[in-house]
Amino acid sequence: MFFYLQAINVAYALGGLTLLLVTLLLAYDYFFSDSRWYRRLLARYVWWILLIATWGGVATSLLYSEYFGFLPCSLCWLQRIALYPQALLGVVAYRVRDSVHFPIYGIVLSIFGFAVAVYQYVYQMIPSETIAAGVVPCLADGTADCGEKVIEVFGFVTFPFLSAVTFAFLIVLYLNIRRSTAAL
Numbered sequence: 001m002f003f004y005l006q007a008i009n010v011a012y013a014l015g016g017l018t019l020l021l022v023t024l025l026l027a028y029d030y031f032f033s034d035s036r037w038y039r040r041l042l043a044r045y046v047w048w049i050l051l052i053a054t055w056g057g058v059a060t061s062l063l064y065s066e067y068f069g070f071l072p073c074s075l076c077w078l079q080r081i082a083l084y085p086q087a088l089l090g091v092v093a094y095r096v097r098d099s100v101h102f103p104i105y106g107i108v109l110s111i112f113g114f115a116v117a118v119y120q121y122v123y124q125m126i127p128s129e130t131i132a133a134g135v136v137p138c139l140a141d142g143t144a145d146c147g148e149k150v151i152e153v154f155g156f157v158t159f160p161f162l163s164a165v166t167f168a169f170l171i172v173l174y175l176n177i178r179r180s181t182a183a184l
Contacts (some may be wrong), residue, residue: 038176
């Protein structure tokens with residue numbers, strides 16, 4: 001189809017694994033170091049990082065569906081429903097300097113998106129024979145298969161994996177924003 005699609009997939013996979021590492025470090029910092037590293041390294045740029053993460057997710061999902069022609073399944077749409085409002089609300093929250101209420105909404109949307117992404121990831125990793133037997137239901141409406149792996153790099157990095165990592169990263173950022181606001 002597109003000769004450069006595999007290179008883009010690998011780039012996204014490497015970026016997702018890097019984001020996973022950063023997320024784990026930020027989570028450790030949040031729970032065990034009282035956000036010391038966050039305040040020292042990221043606090044000044046957190047809104048820009050948040051906007052880049054959300055708008056990057058929106059751009060990626062639209063790139064694969066609108067440009068490469070991959071139809072999003074029902075579970076992908078649910079993840080989009082959790083991500084797209086965060087991209088728009090993030091801009092508004094940044095402009096009005098809302099670090100009190102917006103992170104709460106972001107956490108709720110991200111937890112929902114994370115749960116759907118993890119469900120879809122598990123669904124994709126189950127052998128197709130088990131899925132064909134109807135043991136694990138998919139919310140597929142018939143237009144796209146939730147078990148189709150649009151991206152599969154290193155044998156485990158798929159779109160739901162990248163989505164779950166992105167939502168986990170956003171949750172950790174929102175928690176840190178809330179903690180920083182409470183300290184003021």
